[in-house]
Amino acid sequence: PDCVAVARVASKATHLQALKDKYIHAVTNREYYERLSVDKGARIVRKGCCGRGEDRSADAAPDDMIAVWQDTEDKLLKEILERQAKRDPRDVRPTHSGFVIFHDKNHATVFGHIASWVRNTEWVVRPAPEVLAIDWMTTNDSQWSRRSEDITLVIFVLAVLVLYVPIVLFIQGLHNIENLVTTPAFSWLDFILTWPTLIINLIQGFLPPILLGLVNVMIPVFIRWHMRFKFGVDVGVKEAKCRDVYLVLLAFINFFYNLGIGATISSASLIASGSARVVDLIAIQIPIQSFFMMKFIINNALMSMPGLLLEYPRFCYRPFVAVVTGITTIRQQENLNTFFCRFNFFKFHGIGISMSLIGLAYATIAPIMCVFCALYYFMASACYKFGFLYNRYSDYTMGGILYPGYFTYICICLYVKQVFMAALFAVYLAPEITVCMAIPVLFTIQMHMFILRRFKAAGEKGALYETHFDGVPDVLPAEFLAESYVHPGLIPPKPLIDLSGASAEALEVVRSFPTGSTKAP
Numbered sequence: 001p002d003c004v005a006v007a008r009v010a011s012k013a014t015h016l017q018a019l020k021d022k023y024i025h026a027v028t029n030r031e032y033y034e035r036l037s038v039d040k041g042a043r044i045v046r047k048g049c050c051g052r053g054e055d056r057s058a059d060a061a062p063d064d065m066i067a068v069w070q071d072t073e074d075k076l077l078k079e080i081l082e083r084q085a086k087r088d089p090r091d092v093r094p095t096h097s098g099f100v101i102f103h104d105k106n107h108a109t110v111f112g113h114i115a116s117w118v119r120n121t122e123w124v125v126r127p128a129p130e131v132l133a134i135d136w137m138t139t140n141d142s143q144w145s146r147r148s149e150d151i152t153l154v155i156f157v158l159a160v161l162v163l164y165v166p167i168v169l170f171i172q173g174l175h176n177i178e179n180l181v182t183t184p185a186f187s188w189l190d191f192i193l194t195w196p197t198l199i200i201n202l203i204q205g206f207l208p209p210i211l212l213g214l215v216n217v218m219i220p221v222f223i224r225w226h227m228r229f230k231f232g233v234d235v236g237v238k239e240a241k242c243r244d245v246y247l248v249l250l251a252f253i254n255f256f257y258n259l260g261i262g263a264t265i266s267s268a269s270l271i272a273s274g275s276a277r278v279v280d281l282i283a284i285q286i287p288i289q290s291f292f293m294m295k296f297i298i299n300n301a302l303m304s305m306p307g308l309l310l311e312y313p314r315f316c317y318r319p320f321v322a323v324v325t326g327i328t329t330i331r332q333q334e335n336l337n338t339f340f341c342r343f344n345f346f347k348f349h350g351i352g353i354s355m356s357l358i359g360l361a362y363a364t365i366a367p368i369m370c371v372f373c374a375l376y377y378f379m380a381s382a383c384y385k386f387g388f389l390y391n392r393y394s395d396y397t398m399g400g401i402l403y404p405g406y407f408t409y410i411c412i413c414l415y416v417k418q419v420f421m422a423a424l425f426a427v428y429l430a431p432e433i434t435v436c437m438a439i440p441v442l443f444t445i446q447m448h449m450f451i452l453r454r455f456k457a458a459g460e461k462g463a464l465y466e467t468h469f470d471g472v473p474d475v476l477p478a479e480f481l482a483e484s485y486v487h488p489g490l491i492p493p494k495p496l497i498d499l500s501g502a503s504a505e506a507l508e509v510v511r512s513f514p515t516g517s518t519k520a521p
Contacts, residue, residue: 003107006481010097010139010233013489015090016083023076023493030069031329031500037066037510038502039328066511077493084490092490095139097233099128099485103476113457129234131484133396139233156226157245160219161252167215168257169265175208175292176265183268209292209299212254219249220347236398239345240405246350247409254296254354255361262289286424290366293358297372330499343392348384349402352377353409360417365424404456411448415441 033044044065083091102108112127128134173180177200181189192200223242263285318336327333359373422437483491500507 003102003111004100005103005476006099006101006484008099008485010095010099010136010485011487011490012093012095012136012139013091013487014136016080016092016489017487018489019076019080019083020489020493023073023080024496026069026073026076027496028329028331028335030066030073031331031498033065033069034507034510035328035500035502037513038500038506043510043513080493084492097139101128101476101481101484126234128485129236129398130396133235133398134233134485135235135238136233136487153226153241153245156222157248160222160249164215164249164253164257168212168253168261171208171211171215172258172262172265174211175204175262176268177204179266179268205295209296212258212296213299216250216253219246219253220344223249223346234401235396236401239398240402242346243349243402243405246346247353250350250354251357255293255357258292258296259286259289262292287365290362290369293362294366294369294372297355297358297369297376328501330501334499338393341391341393343388343394345398345402349406352380353406353413356410357413357416360413361420363417364421404452407451408448411444414444418444 037043046063046065100111102111108127177189177192180186181193192203223245227238227242227245266285266288317339321327321336321339325332327336355373355376359369362369418437418441422434422441425433425437498504498507502510
């Protein structure tokens with residue numbers, strides 16, 4: 001009693017949201033022509049404007065653009081308010097999701113820590129995301145549809161991993177071209193050895209890490225395209241799922257693929273001759289592959305960090321659009337500034353963890369790797385901080401939902417490093433060292449489980465101690481309860497501030513002009 005403030009079923013109003021977008025578009029165009037009229041000293045007229053599809057003869061009167069877009073704006077506003085009040089089932093559709101809003105954080109935290117469903121398959125209860133972090137397109141997903149999404153996600157990951165096998169083979173072939181031409185299958189490439197030493201060194205040392213970094217650029221695009229309408233209403237949960245997929249792909253492509261394929265190609269001639277065991281030959285080559293990993297980390301830092309600072313897509317796109325479309329109003333400038341400004345949290349976390357995996361795995365075999373990883377993180381810290389604060393923008397913070405997963409993956413990197421070292425010494429037939437390297441895995445698992453058991457629930461659902469209030473409770477205001485967790489299409493449009501950039505006096509003068517005239521009556 002007296003705990004729940006609002007309980008509402010999530011409804012989708014996609015058509016009403018489309019009308020609101022058209023309304024904003026009409027306001028933007030009306031402000032544009034008002035500013036243009038002020039700059040030119042006359043009301044702007046056009047024939048056959050707004051794409052209305054009317055048959056316009058050559059002697060037809062031109063349209064006053066300010067009046068046309070003002071009329072369109074008024075009609076859309078009237079239609080939106082009428083359809084919102086009517087709530088026709090064709091416009092407003094209930095979904096399988098709902099939101100319960102409590103009066104204060106303490107009650108919400110207590111509810112989050114208890115089992116609030118009868119059967120595990122009946123309800124899935126979790127803390128709601130921020131209002132602006134809701135993906136309304138997925139509010140109608142059922143549990144069965146999400147299970148099918150998990151299956152398609154596994155198929156997607158396997159398809160990408162299979163696709164990148166020949167790509168990594170080609171890159172490692174370039175990196176080990178001198179060893180490759182010694183095998184009978186690729187002896188026809190021996191003419192490459194006649195090239196100048198500088199060219200061969202560029203092909204073997206400089207080109208492969210750059211190619212690997214370039215092909216990695218497409219992975220986030222594939223992930224974002226595949227996950228755009230999947231995995232729940234919380235954008236933060238979706239970012240965490242994208243981070244998981246991205247990290248799996250980077251771990252295999254950047255580490256396991258390059259490690260195994262590179263070691264195999266380096267020993268190709270000895271493997272073909274059968275002079276030693278394949279496992280022994282690959283084990284000898286694994287430490288040597290650290291040179292490729294070091295070059296990859298350095299090239300990644302030197303290539304990606306300038307891009308984070310300069311923001312190539314926005315740097316090239318924004319001036320082009322500003323010149324071609326003739327952006328003049330403040331609203332148009334704000335819309336242009338928000339283009340390509342989304343901060344990819346999943347990419348930021350995925351790249352950082354993959355670099356940690358490489359650095360930790362080689363920290364014992366090649367300690368110099370720690371220096372290269374430290375250099376990467378030093379540059380990444382400054383560049384990502386600058387990009388996040390000044391070049392990128394996000395409507396939501398996600399409340400640290402990615403942090404528990406980040407900690408888990410760092411622990412997994414430790415598991416890989418310890419198992420990797422134990423397996424390597426086992427191949428070298430050193431049982432004592434193998435046991436010494438395997439024992440710390442147990443302590444790492446214990447530490448990982450202990451920290452998750454103590455802090456995971458508090459991190460996801462809130463700490464009871466922190467949300468306990470003394471004195472005046474943190475009661476939510478009525479205006480927040482009225483419009484929070486309501487589909488944007490169901491919220492009535494609010495009066496918009498004029499962002500044409502022209503003064504009120506100049507606008508009054510222009511509005512007093514007759515159509516097409518440069519003089520006031």
